[in-house]
Amino acid sequence: MQNPLIEVNDLRCSYGSFEAVRGVDFEVNEGELFALLGTNGAGKTTTMETIEGHRRPSSGVVRVLGLDPFRQRKQLRSQTGIMLQESGFAGDLTVAETVSLWQAMSSRRSDTGAALERLDLAHRRDVRVKQLSGGERRRLDLVLATLGRPRVLFLDEPTTGLDPESRKTAWEFIRELLAEGVTMLLTTHYLDEAESLAHRLAIMHEGRIAVSGSLVDVLSQERAQISFDLPSGASELDLPEFTGELDADQLARGHVHVQTSSLESDLRAVVQWQSAHQLPLLRFRAQHASLNDVFHGVVDSHRGQVLPFPGVPAVGGNGSVR
Numbered sequence: 001m002q003n004p005l006i007e008v009n010d011l012r013c014s015y016g017s018f019e020a021v022r023g024v025d026f027e028v029n030e031g032e033l034f035a036l037l038g039t040n041g042a043g044k045t046t047t048m049e050t051i052e053g054h055r056r057p058s059s060g061v062v063r064v065l066g067l068d069p070f071r072q073r074k075q076l077r078s079q080t081g082i083m084l085q086e087s088g089f090a091g092d093l094t095v096a097e098t099v100s101l102w103q104a105m106s107s108r109r110s111d112t113g114a115a116l117e118r119l120d121l122a123h124r125r126d127v128r129v130k131q132l133s134g135g136e137r138r139r140l141d142l143v144l145a146t147l148g149r150p151r152v153l154f155l156d157e158p159t160t161g162l163d164p165e166s167r168k169t170a171w172e173f174i175r176e177l178l179a180e181g182v183t184m185l186l187t188t189h190y191l192d193e194a195e196s197l198a199h200r201l202a203i204m205h206e207g208r209i210a211v212s213g214s215l216v217d218v219l220s221q222e223r224a225q226i227s228f229d230l231p232s233g234a235s236e237l238d239l240p241e242f243t244g245e246l247d248a249d250q251l252a253r254g255h256v257h258v259q260t261s262s263l264e265s266d267l268r269a270v271v272q273w274q275s276a277h278q279l280p281l282l283r284f285r286a287q288h289a290s291l292n293d294v295f296h297g298v299v300d301s302h303r304g305q306v307l308p309f310p311g312v313p314a315v316g317g318n319g320s321v322r
């Protein structure tokens with residue numbers, strides 16, 4: 001039985017006459033990491049800030065742990081951790097002083113030394129915050145947001161500015177929190193981050209969710225691809241029957257490229273054809289769509305269109321097609 005700790009129903013948020021969030025629905029179940037992705041200005045931060053209780057929705061219902069985050073922020077504070085895009089540290093305090101201050105303000109107890117160690121900041125304990133690098137500050141943000149293990153954690157672009165090694169460390173830390181049962185809502189521009197960490201995700205565009213569901217649900221929105229060089233001596237007439245679409249331009253240049261909704265059956269056709277004719281398959285590739293493909297598909301299919309978009313099926317928070 002799934003237990004939604006974050007519920008968002010028909011959320012709308014406006015800045016004056018501009019509606020930045022235009023009817024967003026999703027749920028985040030207990031122990032799950034849900035990633036909110038999207039184009040610049042899609043409304044991710046506005047959505048996140050509203051769920052965190054920093055902003056009153058124009059309409060719709062938001063619940064975190066069954067509470068209204070705007071009206072019942074105080075009750076929620078002890079159970080939630082928030083990592084904002086911009087940290088509000090006092091630059092003159094050292095890392096250790098900052099952590100102690102945060103700890104003093106929190107009702108949750110935690111092993112701060114271990115957290116600093118875990119995020120590779122222990123050796124920077126006595127350094128003033130203003131002297132930290134951007135990546136070190138981001139890791140300090142993560143330490144502070146997770147002090148005392150909140151039940152629900154909001155991570156707004158947590159690894160922006162981190163080098164690849166630090167990102168890896170941050171991901172491992174986030175996975176450890178997941179293993180401990182912390183429920184998380186993450187916004188990120190790094191698609192690989194969502195692919196690696198998220199149980200479910202949504203891609204926002206112009207204030208709406210264009211696609212959402214599990215990674216498998218979302219990836220199935222775009223067709224898979226098979227490609228290889230047309231073997232010398234073989235003509236296009238010799239090719240097997242594909243259920244997918246063969247790219248005529250690439251074929252004219254001697255390359256077979258098929259976009260297919262049925263990767264397995266088209267792959268079987270290629271293998272049978274290749275073994276029957278004993279042909280070499282040079283530069284052969286077969287792959288499902290990536291999150292990158294889906295993301296670009298969302299943007300392309302919405303380009304120049306007036307909302308709502310007929311091209312892309314809108315999928316509800318649980319992966320159901322609306």
Ligand SMILES: Nc1ncnc2c1ncn2[C@@H]1O[C@H](COP(=O)(O)OP(=O)(O)OP(=O)(O)O)[C@@H](O)[C@H]1O
Nearest residue numbers: 015018020021038039040041042043044045046047
């Ligand atoms: N304080 C504000 N006043 C007016 N418009 C705003 C304000 N904050 C955000 N907006 C607008 O609302 C829309 C959504 O912004 P938001 O920051 O939520 O998007 P985002 O998905 O987080 O974008 P990004 O990925 O670029 O951070 C944008 O068009 C933005 O310009």
